[in-house]
Amino acid sequence: MTSKSVSREADDILLATDMIRLGARLQVLQAETSLSYDRLARLYREVRGASPPKGMLPFSVDWFMTWLPNIHSSLFYNIYRYLDTFTPAKKSYALVQAYRLYLEQSEAGLHPGGSPAEPVLSFTRAWMLVRFFESGLVQLSCCQQCHGQFVAHAHDPESAFVCAICKPPPRAGKTRARRKAHASTTA
Ligand SMILES: [Zn+2]
Known part of the structure; x- marks a missing residue:
């Protein structure tokens, strides 16, 4: 893994965390970051203390x-x-x-x-x-x-x-x- 992709990932985690705090759905996080579904779902549970809601936007x-x-x-x-x-x-x-x-x-x-x-x-x-x-x-x-x-x-x-x-x-x-x-x- 290059240092560039490491910093991209760190940026994406910060961005996703901000968006989760503001109430973003998982589909939004997937569209706006390059993090995997599993990574995002884990992050979502860490930040909100609950599983991400399912269903359509x-x-x-x-x-x-x-x-x-x-x-x-x-x-x-x-x-x-x-x-x-x-x-x-x-x-x-x-x-x-x-x-x-x-x-x-x-x-x-x-x-x-x-x-x-x-x-x-x-x-x-x-x-x-x-x-x-x-x-x-x-x-x-x-x-x-x-x-x-x-x-x-x-x-x-x-x-x-x-x-x-x-x-x-x-x-x-x-x-x-x-x-x-x-x-x-x-x-
Ligand atoms: Zn007017």
């Missing part, structure tokens, strides 16, 4: 278009794109850093005073989103009202695009009101 583009997931996904992807373009962190490293920043932002901004429950966008979904961008299934569309960049289906016309924050569905207001009512009843 959440493979749905439409999920990213629903109201709250769209806001969270757009926040994440804007951070990711900035890091990948303007900083030395590329690809999976940009993904890990962007996801950490997303968690900080979403806890501080989108759930003021709320419980740090499950993030809306899981690490595995964030990884899927980057893949959807790479394969051209989704695009960033510019909101005609706030000029923010939001995740949208590829080839959707941008001329009349209004984002999920500027035009929330009627249900969203009710959810917010319900949450507020819930908060005041449990306070």
Whole structure:
């Protein structure tokens, strides 16, 4: 084994450990590192104290278009794109850093005073989103009202695009009101 492949392996172990801590599924680790399935499964158990979950990855583009997931996904992807373009962190490293920043932002901004429950966008979904961008299934569309960049289906016309924050569905207001009512009843 050359020293180069030893350091590659060490880098991959660190990267995989970071991604496991953030909640990555085993399929993600296999795609992003050159470590074997057995090595990754062992690492997963060491880090999380449990076996990796089995089953398919959440493979749905439409999920990213629903109201709250769209806001969270757009926040994440804007951070990711900035890091990948303007900083030395590329690809999976940009993904890990962007996801950490997303968690900080979403806890501080989108759930003021709320419980740090499950993030809306899981690490595995964030990884899927980057893949959807790479394969051209989704695009960033510019909101005609706030000029923010939001995740949208590829080839959707941008001329009349209004984002999920500027035009929330009627249900969203009710959810917010319900949450507020819930908060005041449990306070
Ligand atoms: Zn907007």
